[in-house]
Amino acid sequence: MKKRIITLLLAMGMAMGSGLTAYATPARMEDGTLFDGDYYAESNPDLMAVYGRNTRLLYQHYVNYGKAEGRAALSPDFVYPERPLPAGEHYTIEELLAIYRNVIEANGITWDPSLKGNWSETIGQHDLFEWYLYDDEYNGGSWGTGFLDPNDIERCAYSDVEAMSFDDGTGHKTTSYYFEVLGWDEVMGMIEIVAW
DSSP states (O other), rough: OOOOOEOOOOOOOOOOOOOSOOOOOOOOTTTSSSEEEHHHTTTOOHHHHHHHHOHHHHHHHHIIIIIIOOOOOOOTTTTTOOOOOOOSSOOOHOOOOHHHHHHHTTTOOOGGGGGGGGGGGTTGGGGGGGGGGGGOOEEEEEEEEEEEOOGGGGHHHHHHHHHHOOSSSSSOOOOOEEEEEEEEEETEEEEEEOOO
């Protein structure tokens, strides 16, 4: 079948094979700095031997010594835009989605509603568990359902940037995305989405 449903837990990185070295997505440290512990460890074997993959100790080294030594806290393969401050005391869902989109688009991936195709008239009219009964009528891109974690929205975004950067063996990489917010899942505490 040309199209299939996939479970996208966008709060986690997708496990896929690639010619790229897969690092963990960066984390926002308490002082606001983005830091990728796995990247820092793997690009500095001398530190890996001492600290392993302990992000807290690796970041402590970066702050105390690494930055002055010119060691990189993040992979140069991706763009890391500044995160805007919340308009109020906390980020709203709209602001969180704006942060997500800012990261995705800063890395060259564009918003493309045409990926949705005729979803609303076909699969979207029915229970998602019965998607395969209406797949033949659907003319959009491949899609999946999932969640965005509001407590770590940047990690969601960078996980997706890494997933979309994987080469499928033909030199093709995903350059467009589209998603719709279905609502807020009280049990999961996450933003529910359908993504393409």
